[in-house]
Amino acid sequence: MRKNEKCAIGIDLGGTFVKFGIVNQSGKILKKIILESKADKGTTSVVKQIKKGINELLSDEGFKIQGIGIGAPGIVSLKKGTVEHPPNFPGWGIIHLGNIIKKEFGIKTFVENDANAAAIGELMFGMGKYLKSFVMITLGTGVGGGIILNKKIYRGEFGAAGEIGHISIDVNGAKCNCGSYGCIEAYAGNNYLINRVKNKLNDNPESKLFELFAKNSEPLTPKIISEAAEKGDKFAISIIEELGTNVGYAMASVSNLLDVSTIIVGGGVSAFGKTLLDNIHAAMKERVLLSMKGRVKILPAKLKNEAGIKGASSLVFYSH
Amino acid sequence: MRKNEKCAIGIDLGGTFVKFGIVNQSGKILKKIILESKADKGTTSVVKQIKKGINELLSDEGFKIQGIGIGAPGIVSLKKGTVEHPPNFPGWGIIHLGNIIKKEFGIKTFVENDANAAAIGELMFGMGKYLKSFVMITLGTGVGGGIILNKKIYRGEFGAAGEIGHISIDVNGAKCNCGSYGCIEAYAGNNYLINRVKNKLNDNPESKLFELFAKNSEPLTPKIISEAAEKGDKFAISIIEELGTNVGYAMASVSNLLDVSTIIVGGGVSAFGKTLLDNIHAAMKERVLLSMKGRVKILPAKLKNEAGIKGASSLVFYSH
Known part of the structure; x- marks a missing residue:
């Protein structure tokens, strides 16, 4: 120092x-x-x-x-x-x-x-140093985001731009806290995700996740899901894959609209690591417009703690 | 002159x-x-x-x-x-x-x-004269768009921004020409729309639309749907309402992401008029974030021919 x-x-x-x-x-x-x-x-x-x-x-x-x-x-x-x-x-x-x-x-x-500050942080101190434009998505209790274009934050009319969590992937889908339906936050936000896992857990009694969760009577957290997945638990892996796919589908719409093809993924849930990032990438690449397919890049946030x-x-x- | x-x-x-x-x-x-x-x-x-x-x-x-x-x-x-x-x-x-x-x-x-030129046209010669920021959506064979922010076109990384037609409203929805699913173009693009109407027409034999279409053996066009709706045909009106609702849902996602709350609707299908605009407005207002609800405005394009x-x-x- x-x-x-x-x-x-x-x-x-x-x-x-x-x-x-x-x-x-x-x-x-x-x-x-x-x-x-x-x-x-x-x-x-x-x-x-x-x-x-x-x-x-x-x-x-x-x-x-x-x-x-x-x-x-x-x-x-x-x-x-x-x-x-x-x-x-x-x-x-x-x-x-x-x-x-x-x-x-x-x-x-x-x-x-x-959320904008997190994106600017990534621009100044993180992966953004090497990038001109990217979309930052932060997966936590909520799903937030920030849009950097040509090294500048895109703020919209009133500084509220980048509400990636409230891109709907299914207008008849899961009810979101915001009052809308199918928002990506209603699939990828921590509490929604945990509830989905809990609901499915009884159908997967062989899952290590079930063991970790039920035996310890601890609250089910993304960390527990992550640990189970690392131990090869199929159900836990399928949860992360599904999450990545849904996030990737949302980001395809974002990318088509904004013409920005590099996505930086941050927040607690990003600890799901390579499985998550790979599934976001595959889903996004599958769904973006042809001219964008070759350009799609998914990067983990550099700023963590x-x-x-x-x-x-x-x-x-x-x-x- | x-x-x-x-x-x-x-x-x-x-x-x-x-x-x-x-x-x-x-x-x-x-x-x-x-x-x-x-x-x-x-x-x-x-x-x-x-x-x-x-x-x-x-x-x-x-x-x-x-x-x-x-x-x-x-x-x-x-x-x-x-x-x-x-x-x-x-x-x-x-x-x-x-x-x-x-x-x-x-x-x-x-x-x-x-699509960008159409938005700039509206900015320079049309409704945009009185607006700082708006999103232009053009409903035609395809669904295109352009984003004006602070009197400037938003172009993205490679000038391809504004692909509103390829915002997906349902990741498991209708197959789109672009290869993705549930794109708003797959609901609102002329050919898709006409096909949907044709498929439903047999269930609505009382519809004037059926008469106009079947008797004249003319191709079914947005104009025919529009005429039937003006004559009070319930089926035709329901088609326009459904179209408006789907477009409104897509625009809610766009608005949440971009923080732009005024939408200008242009293109051939915009001839569906007030019923279309009112339904876009209602659906969008229902689905945008709280801070946006009071600001939502849907305007018809001024440049037509x-x-x-x-x-x-x-x-x-x-x-x-």
Whole structure:
């Protein structure tokens, strides 16, 4: 760690925790803090926690902080620095988070939707260094995304672009939390996926997954599915294959629409590894337009742990 | 018609005919020529026809021609002015059409994909004058589209963006010509639509449509469906409603992904009018994300007759 190297503060605002990091221009976290969000105690408490974390990081004078980047859920206006109605933050409304932080610390501050921040993080610090354009899909509790075209994030009319989770692959399909049907999130989002597995598990009593899940009476998680698949469990593998195929079908529509053929897959479920990526690739290649078939590339995200902090910090280094 | 007003030549390159027009800055066609494409006689013949048409228009010296715009099918590189493998042009390969025309006439020439040209036409001469961002969907033999964001066409990596026809609404759905399944083109494209109607017609012997179609032994066309619907035929109306709903579902995915909430509907099938537009609107509003619901707008295209010529000519007035 070189002291006095140019750094940014990255803040990953979540419903339970706020994660803070000092990150250098290579995307390395040099210092990290995690605080409770206190979202249930209202906006003032959350903002207080954010300020507290920044103060703590700034108290270490060994870093040349170039700016602060915040990745937030909900609708974010990059220009105004506002965060609107983030889910899991009751009574939040619309907060000028950018201005509040900038005013408090006199440091330039960028606020961005967390999914866009993850894509910019991948652009600045990850696989995107070698790519001009890609679509980032993040498979977690929800399914999010970000679109990078010619090294720039595509934000749409109000900064809400990239809602890949709510591409429907079947208008008569599974009911999604958003009110629509067949959204890819309703197949690939963690909770949906786990429920589908649970429902099918009784028909597959020979599955190691059944053993792992039932014996330990632990909650069924993507990690357990992954472990079973690694041990050669056919049912677990079929789950990952089906997931990859559905994601690939959704990405084929995305790719046809956007004319972007490289997909970066991140998020917890991406730990399903090669089986997942190969199935996304095969399904996508099968379904995209002819001119696109030769170009399809599926890559794993490079930012894994603390991708949220890194993505947020990258906003400072990204040329807006 | 004011002589000496600034004009552009717009060329709509189709598989059967090439249409040429002199168009003023308001999008009015002042002079028009239609020639055979002679696509079956090879590239040289097609290029000859294009040159012939331009020569004929230029022989009238009353217009101040600012440039030539060409809307072509297939993959078009705006930068290079190339047209690659347009369907219905056997043995075409890759032709530097822009350079050829520019060299021949010494007039600046823009070549663009015909779907993008239609969207730019709507931006410059039509509804887009009052809009910053919209998605144009053209319902014809195929289903095409173009994406305008902040008054600019969104072209993607290779200028192929906007393939709205190949957004799948059901991964297990109708087989599409492109090789995929459930593409909206496989529901809304003219031939698919007509086939679906024919297949259902025997179950609806009371339909006026049946009468119009069977008695006249004319080919069943969108126009006949439209006429029957106007006469209150329930089956015809249900066809248009179903079409609108499917298009609306596809556009909900598009809108979620792109964060663009205004849709302009053009092409022959858009003659289905208010019933079609209302059903697209209802379906889309039902399925988009909450933050988008209040913003959804469906508008009919303003450029109807000769939208191809007008769109191509608009390339000259559009700031690239």
